[in-house]
Amino acid sequence: MNIIGLQYLVFGVDDVGACRQYMLDYGLSAVGDGSRLEALDGTAVVILDKADPALPPSMGTASTLRETVYAVADEQALLAIEQELRTDRDVTRGSDGVLRCVDDMGFALGFQIAERRPIGIGAEAINAPGDIAGRQVNQLGAYKDMPALPRSLSHVVYFVPDSAKAEAFYARLGxxxxxxxxxxxxxxxxxxxxxxxxxxxxxxxxxxxxxEHFTFHMGGPTEVMMAGTRFVEKGYTSFWGPGRHQLGSNWFWYFNSPLGCHVEYDADMDQHDDSWVAREVNISADSSQYFLFEHREKWAPGGDPH
Known part of the structure; x- marks a missing residue:
């Protein structure tokens, strides 16, 4: 089933103003009435009051996530998903074209034909001995006011009481x-x-x-560092990072948020096809990241090193 990835996440929160401002400061752009906040490609987060009648029901826990909507390639893919899901659960299709159901863990899901804009911005370029120069002569690799905006909704992480059962459900969808x-x-x-x-x-x-968290892809590790630093300077609290994960190889920087979950910047994730053989590792600090930095106030040579 040709599911491309995430299209948008929907939250029902106590403090709509604080949550929307957080995502604006994170780097998303508000559209319409301001409840939808988009990355450069149109993938998004939707933030509504927790009592909004348009929201799917709460799961009865502290989680504020109300719906996860995936992008699919075309109508044929949408029909294949609908046919599979109707074998054992209720499925509806809304006036917005979104196919909706609830997964085996109680998460509200949606599927829609992808609405992703082409970005048309190059990735971060590097210069390295032994390779062709990634940047032209006199082109700066970083500068104070360089853009560092979220490009695309990357991934979401769920806490689930039965990961094997949850995995089996998503395996049905490819x-x-x-x-x-x-x-x-x-x-x-x-x-x-x-x-x-x-x-x-x-x-x-x-x-x-x-x-647990969600994240948007950035254009490279420098953008992760730049966006994260600007976020700290706006008063937001770093939770984990910056660093680089082992599984997936993606650079990361996580922050606390008023949405009741962590929000991450990430970049340079590994790409795999069906020939890839999955690895199985024990969870530990050593297997979770290759290296980890900790943000501190800026410093200059000649200053107090402590």
Missing amino acids: FICTDRFQELGPFLRPAGSHDHHCLFLIQTPAFMKGI
């Missing part, structure tokens, strides 16, 4: 396990994407069920 943390959960890639994962499942007690 998701493939690219790597796995033993006794924790799988990284899942939809068939229509080469990204290492757009969904990661983490085994937790039932009372924790919900979203």
